[in-house]
Each structure stands twice: as structure tokens, then as C-alpha cells.
Amino acid sequence: MTTTIITAMIALDIAAALLRILFIIYGTFLNTLLNLEPLLVDAGLNSLLSDANLVVRLASLADVEALLKIEEECFEYPYDRLVFEEILRRRGCTILLAEVLDNPIGYVAFEKKGHVGTIISLGVVERFRHRGIGTYLMAQALTMLKGAGVRRVVLQVSVKNLAARRLYEKLGFKAEGLLRGYYRGEEDAILYSLE
Numbered sequence: 001m002t003t004t005i006i007t008a009m010i011a012l013d014i015a016a017a018l019l020r021i022l023f024i025i026y027g028t029f030l031n032t033l034l035n036l037e038p039l040l041v042d043a044g045l046n047s048l049l050s051d052a053n054l055v056v057r058l059a060s061l062a063d064v065e066a067l068l069k070i071e072e073e074c075f076e077y078p079y080d081r082l083v084f085e086e087i088l089r090r091r092g093c094t095i096l097l098a099e100v101l102d103n104p105i106g107y108v109a110f111e112k113k114g115h116v117g118t119i120i121s122l123g124v125v126e127r128f129r130h131r132g133i134g135t136y137l138m139a140q141a142l143t144m145l146k147g148a149g150v151r152r153v154v155l156q157v158s159v160k161n162l163a164a165r166r167l168y169e170k171l172g173f174k175a176e177g178l179l180r181g182y183y184r185g186e187e188d189a190i191l192y193s194l195e
């Protein structure tokens with residue numbers, strides 16, 4: 001009887017250990033599949049990852065219409081078609097487009113020049129804000145830039161744009177200087193950098 005109980009306990013221990021190993025392998029596989037760096041997990045993306053309908057992909061010239069739709073919803077002075085076409089054609093530039101059920105909901109545009117990366121623009125449509133999508137897009141851009149050998153990332157943001165400033169600061173960006181009249185000669189910008 002005692003031998004049976006001990007054997008059962010050992011078998012249970014082995015089963016629990018096997019289960020733990022399976023979970024670790026599954027977790028690693030999932031991370032690889034989603035190309036997630038620890039940075040992304042740190043950025044609090046758990047709720048986002050449960051949204052299976054979210055797709056983030058590289059944008060091409062065929063996506064200019066979708067990008068314009070997001071842009072017009074996000075900015076008072078939106079980029080026009082020519083700007084997006086120019087960004088998409090420019091060497092070293094990338095735009096990541098976020099979609100939910102084929103609807104464009106956000107994008108991040110960035111550029112690599114040597115060891116310096118620049119975040120050109122970031123936008124998430126109003127009804128999808130506060131769900132970690134802006135952070136996710138930024139984290140993906142930073143991962144790609146880092147993977148391409150970038151050591152320093154810079155961006156400019158209006159001093160008045162508290163939402164974006166907080167997002168960048170949460171990702172570790174540090175304010176480096178003030179660019180007076182950067183926007184239309186009227187609004188100051190802060191230059192942020194991340195080493």
C-alpha cells in the first residue's frame with residue numbers, strides 16, 4: 001500500500017515537472033512566433049495580445065489610402081498622400097500598419113540612417129486608444145531599429161502633446177532639448193532620444 005502511494009506521488013511529481021517544461025517550451029515558441037522581445041512584455045501588452053484580431057504588418061504603397069485615413073483622424077495638420085508615398089519609397093524608411101479585421105487603426109513610421117533611428121510619426125485612431133497599441137507599435141519599431149544596428153533613436157513631439165510625451169517617457173526616451181517654433185513656426189517641440 002505504502003509503495004503504491006509513494007509510486008503515485010513520484011508519478012505526480014514527474015507529471016508536474018513535465019507540464020512545467022511544456023509551458024516553458026510553449027511560452028518560448030509563442031514569443032518567437034510573435035517576435036516579442038522582453039521589452040514588449042515589459043510595456044504591458046498582455047491585454048493587447050489577447051486581441052487576436054489585431055494584425056501589425058509592413059505597409060506598402062498599396063496602403064497609402066489606409067494610412068491617410070488614420071492620419072486624418074489623428075492629426076490637426078495631417079501628412080498628405082505625397083508625404084506617405086515619399087516615406088514608403090525612401091531607403092531606410094519603414095511604416096508598420098496596425099489593423100483590426102482589415103480596418104486600419106494605427107501606424108508608426110520610422111527611419112534608419114547609420115546608427116541613428118528616427119521615429120517620423122505615430123498615430124492610433126481615437127476609438128482604439130488606451131489599449132497599448134501605440135506602445136506596441138513603438139516597441140516593434142524600436143525592436144526592428146535595434147535589430148538593424150541602431151544605437152540611438154530620436155523623435156520630436158509638441159510640448160503640448162502630453163499623451164505622446166508620456167508614452168515615449170514610459171519607453172525610456174529622455175528629453176534632450178527644446179526646438180522653438182518647430183511646428184509651423186508656432187509650436188515648440190521637445191527633442192527626445194533613447195540610447
Ligand SMILES: CC(C)(COP(=O)(O)OP(=O)(O)OC[C@H]1O[C@@H](n2cnc3c(N)ncnc32)[C@H](O)[C@@H]1OP(=O)(O)O)[C@@H](O)C(=O)NCCC(=O)NCCS
Nearest residue numbers: 074122123124129130131132133134135157163164166167
Ligand atoms: C499618442 C498616441 C499614439 C497614444 O496611443 P495609445 O494607443 O492610446 O497609447 P497607449 O495605449 O500605448 O498608451 C501608452 C501610455 O501613453 C500615455 N497616454 C496615452 N494616452 C494618454 C492620454 N490621453 N493622456 C495621458 N497619457 C496618455 C499613458 O502613459 C499610457 O500608459 P497607461 O495606459 O499605462 O497610462 C495616440 O494618443 C495618438 O494617436 N494621438 C494623436 C497623434 C499623436 O499625437 N501622435 C504622436 C505624435 S509625436
